[in-house]
Amino acid sequence: MKSNFNNSKPAIRSLADLLPGETGRVAKMPADNSVGRRLMDLGLLPDTPIRALRRSPLGDPSVYELRGYRLCLRRADAATIQITLDKLSP
Amino acid sequence: MTQLAAARDLSPLRLGLIGSPNSGKTTLFNALTGLRAKVGNYPGVTVERREGSLNLAGRQAVVIDLPGTYSLDPISPDEAVVTQVLAGEIEDVAPPEALIVVADACSLERSLLLITQVLAKEKPTCLVLTMMDELAARGGSLDTQRLEAALGIPVVPVVGHRGQGIRTLRERLTDPEAWSQPQILPPGDRAALSGWVDSVMTACSAQRPAAHALTERIDRVVVHPVLGSLLFLAVMLTFFQLIFAWATPAMDGINEAMGWASEAVRNAVPPGLLADFLADGLIAGVGSVIVFLPQIVLLFALLYLLEDVGYMARAAFVVDRAMARIGLEGRAFVALLSSFACAVPGIMATRTVPSPRDRLVTILVAPLMTCSARLPVYALLIAAFVPAENVIGPIGLQGLVLFGLYFVAPLAAMTVAAVLRRSLLPGEGMPFTLELPSYRMPSLRLWLSQVGGSAWAFVRRAGTIILVASVVLWMLLTFPRTPAPPDLEPEAAAAYALEHSAAGRIGKAIEPAIAPLGFDWKIGVGLLASLAAREVFVSTLAQVYATEDPDASLREAIRADIDPTTGRKIFTPPTVAALLTFFVFALQCTSTIATMARETNSWRWPAFAFGYMLALAYGFAFLARTVTAALI
Ligand SMILES: Nc1nc2c(ncn2[C@@H]2O[C@H](COP(=O)(O)OP(=O)(O)O)[C@@H](O)[C@H]2O)c(=O)[nH]1
Numbered sequence: 001m002k003s004n005f006n007n008s009k010p011a012i013r014s015l016a017d018l019l020p021g022e023t024g025r026v027a028k029m030p031a032d033n034s035v036g037r038r039l040m041d042l043g044l045l046p047d048t049p050i051r052a053l054r055r056s057p058l059g060d061p062s063v064y065e066l067r068g069y070r071l072c073l074r075r076a077d078a079a080t081i082q083i084t085l086d087k088l089s090p
Numbered sequence: 091m092t093q094l095a096a097a098r099d100l101s102p103l104r105l106g107l108i109g110s111p112n113s114g115k116t117t118l119f120n121a122l123t124g125l126r127a128k129v130g131n132y133p134g135v136t137v138e139r140r141e142g143s144l145n146l147a148g149r150q151a152v153v154i155d156l157p158g159t160y161s162l163d164p165i166s167p168d169e170a171v172v173t174q175v176l177a178g179e180i181e182d183v184a185p186p187e188a189l190i191v192v193a194d195a196c197s198l199e200r201s202l203l204l205i206t207q208v209l210a211k212e213k214p215t216c217l218v219l220t221m222m223d224e225l226a227a228r229g230g231s232l233d234t235q236r237l238e239a240a241l242g243i244p245v246v247p248v249v250g251h252r253g254q255g256i257r258t259l260r261e262r263l264t265d266p267e268a269w270s271q272p273q274i275l276p277p278g279d280r281a282a283l284s285g286w287v288d289s290v291m292t293a294c295s296a297q298r299p300a301a302h303a304l305t306e307r308i309d310r311v312v313v314h315p316v317l318g319s320l321l322f323l324a325v326m327l328t329f330f331q332l333i334f335a336w337a338t339p340a341m342d343g344i345n346e347a348m349g350w351a352s353e354a355v356r357n358a359v360p361p362g363l364l365a366d367f368l369a370d371g372l373i374a375g376v377g378s379v380i381v382f383l384p385q386i387v388l389l390f391a392l393l394y395l396l397e398d399v400g401y402m403a404r405a406a407f408v409v410d411r412a413m414a415r416i417g418l419e420g421r422a423f424v425a426l427l428s429s430f431a432c433a434v435p436g437i438m439a440t441r442t443v444p445s446p447r448d449r450l451v452t453i454l455v456a457p458l459m460t461c462s463a464r465l466p467v468y469a470l471l472i473a474a475f476v477p478a479e480n481v482i483g484p485i486g487l488q489g490l491v492l493f494g495l496y497f498v499a500p501l502a503a504m505t506v507a508a509v510l511r512r513s514l515l516p517g518e519g520m521p522f523t524l525e526l527p528s529y530r531m532p533s534l535r536l537w538l539s540q541v542g543g544s545a546w547a548f549v550r551r552a553g554t555i556i557l558v559a560s561v562v563l564w565m566l567l568t569f570p571r572t573p574a575p576p577d578l579e580p581e582a583a584a585a586y587a588l589e590h591s592a593a594g595r596i597g598k599a600i601e602p603a604i605a606p607l608g609f610d611w612k613i614g615v616g617l618l619a620s621l622a623a624r625e626v627f628v629s630t631l632a633q634v635y636a637t638e639d640p641d642a643s644l645r646e647a648i649r650a651d652i653d654p655t656t657g658r659k660i661f662t663p664p665t666v667a668a669l670l671t672f673f674v675f676a677l678q679c680t681s682t683i684a685t686m687a688r689e690t691n692s693w694r695w696p697a698f699a700f701g702y703m704l705a706l707a708y709g710f711a712f713l714a715r716t717v718t719a720a721l722i
Contacts, residue, residue, distance in 0.1 A: 034165050034520070035520070035521045037161075037163055037280070038160075038161060038163070038165060038520065038521055038523070039521055039523075040203075040280045040283075041160055041161035041163060041203055041204070041207075041280075042160055042161075042200070042203075042523055043199070043200040043203060045203075045280060045281075045283055045284040045287075046281060046284060047284045048284060053309075054309070054313055056313065056407050056408055056410060056411060057313065057314070057315040057316070057318045057319045057322075057408055058319075058408070058409075058410075058411035058412065059411065060410070060411045060414075061407065061410055061411070061522065061524070063313075063407065063526055065301070066200075067197060067199040067200040068196055068197035068198070068199050068200060068298060068299065069194075069196075069197040069200055069525060069527075070525065070526040070527075071523060071524070071525055071526075072403075072407050072410075072522075072523070072524040072525075072526060073521065073522070073523065074410070074414070074521075074522045077521040077522060077523075
């Protein structure tokens with residue numbers, strides 16, 4: 001994490017760290033490789049709202065809701081996606 | 091009719107059907123073409139090729155059902171098929187002149203990404219929005235006319251399984267030349283797409299649907315950490331039990347009917363070669379194809395039911411982590427489980443695995459699972475040679491041996507899968523992605539067509555190879571015909587004929603090769619014959635040993651058999667251990683080989699599987715023999 005971390009800006013995390021029930025927005029996708037392109041074609045474009053729904057009983061993969069559907073991703077793939085965490089509603 | 095229209099009629103209009111999995115594409119294909127699909131393979135890949143014809147107000151058209159895909163940017167050769175068909179790069183497959191994109195109206199937002207890639211192909215394109223009923227039920231809406239304007243292409247809303255909107259669609263399809271085409275193409279750069287998608291969604295005043303409430307409620311149980319795991323185990327156990335238990339009576343019935351048919355032929359045709367061929371070669375061969383149908387029909391009936399309801403994706407989600415350990419993924423689980431009943435339907439079930447390499451690895455290890463055809467062989471050898479004594483309490487030695495044979499198979503399959511993953515077939519840089527569709531009431535029509543289609547595909551594609559292989563094996567076991575000395579009993583004469591047949595000679599020829607395992611030529615003949623189906627080993631041994639009853643008297647006969655040169659027993663404990671181990675590993679099944687060849691669309695992979703399994707079988711059989719010999 002960068003040292004000039006600023007509390008007023010939304011925190012950047014990886015999608016893998018999004019806990020069930022939390023929502024965020026895709027900030028940055030992995031480099032232009034086949035995995036990144038495929039994930040983008042599945043709707044994970046920068047700025048896409050995404051919500052973690054639940055984890056598989058064995059802990060991995062997790063299922064996310066985005067663009068009107070539910071997509072399961074393994075932790076390893078989700079970790080390549082950076083998101084900004086939405087502020088928790090009061 | 092105008093001259094122009096008459097001229098157009100000569101060559102059918104080719105329409106390509108593109109859509110992501112679960113978009114309702116198959117339902118739409120069936121609604122448009124009825125059940126007259128032609129099924130085949132694209133050259134060199136494992137992708138199924140499906141085309142159906144339809145008559146559009148006097149104009150003939152062909153619908154090419156392209157494999158379900160989220161993207162036209164292929165990662166694997168299998169996925170590349172869609173782009174190659176569109177570009178007309180596949181020999182003998184004329185490219186479609188117009189394209190139909192099928193999209194679920196509830197997740198239009200995501201489907202717009204696929205639509206941009208289709209529009210970039212600059213062919214006449216029309217968008218069909220399915221699940222309009224579900225969109226309304228979930229409180230969503232969109233204005234299809236404005237969507238037409240925003241995209242610049244025709245948009246037709248349908249409710250596929252009820253046939254609503256299909257007539258309008260057919261009318262639109264008659265004249266793709268007249269379809270509007272977009273004035274400006276959407277941005278080709280993925281980074282700019284998010285804004286474009288938002289603008290389209292706003293332009294068609296889309297109200298996003300609420301979450302599917304029923305699905306939320308069901309998923310709370312179905313993927314619950316404890317309940318979900320229990321449900322998974324319960325469903326898989328039931329699944330396995332049904333395939334195993336329900337198919338058995340039907341298979342017994344088929345075997346009986348075949349026996350009856352052979353009998354009838356023998357009564358009608360004078361004794362001789364023709365009667366033998368019809369009764370033992372042809373009818374038995376046909377029987378060996380049909381006998382798989384109960385399992386295949388049951389497997390696909392259950393599989394497609396669970397799939398259409400929406401459970402299969404959840405099952406894959408629950409078990410994925412365990413499968414990831416051996417380098418596979420959740421969707422491969424069912425195929426491996428089914429292979430415990432029989433590898434033939436198991437290999438066919440790998441069609442649900444989207445990654446071609448995962449699918450290939452699953453196909454290659456599926457025959458290691460303990461299929462039901464191994465049981466008669468295990469039963470004969472265990473009953474004959476393993477003492478029926480209790481080891482600990484009520485647990486008997488015979489049961490323990492059987493359990494061990496069962497248990498070692500999945501271990502071997504997992505190990506081989508992990509090894510293949512690390513060596514020959516590493517992953518292809520494809521992320522694991524799995525959509526959890528909404529739970530739906532399955533449609534009877536769709537389900538029947540899926541199950542019927544799979545059964546027919548098996549009969550037509552693998553069945554012919556299986557039939558030929560059984561007839562060839564029958565010929566090996568029958569020719570050349572050497573007249574037996576006249577004073578022999580019928581059983582002894584049959585044994586004499588077998589010994590002098592091609593199979594008998596092959597058995598003798600390979601004896602030096604199998605001697606290190608303790609096998610003699612008679613076992614060699616049995617192994618050769620068991621290529622037709624493993625359980626044939628038992629009936630062939632019965633013939634070799636000239637016994638009528640394959641149970642009690644065969645047990646006696648093999649126990650008593652003495653090697654004429656050494657004067658020692660042939661079936662010693664080390665030899666039996668080697669034989670059992672051999673059957674655990676060897677790919678003694680032409681039906682599996684044929685199915686593998688069909689599903690991988692090549693003979694290379696079945697040859698590879700046969701080779702590695704033979705090597706494992708030989709190696710471990712030798713080991714088992716040596717260890718057993720050292721222990722006693
Ligand atoms: N409610 C609703 N369900 C549909 C519609 N079209 C298809 N289905 C169902 O959606 C599921 C998936 O359909 P299918 O045609 O197999 O999708 P494919 O994976 O794209 O081939 C099946 O259970 C269908 O019965 C529709 O327009 N409305």
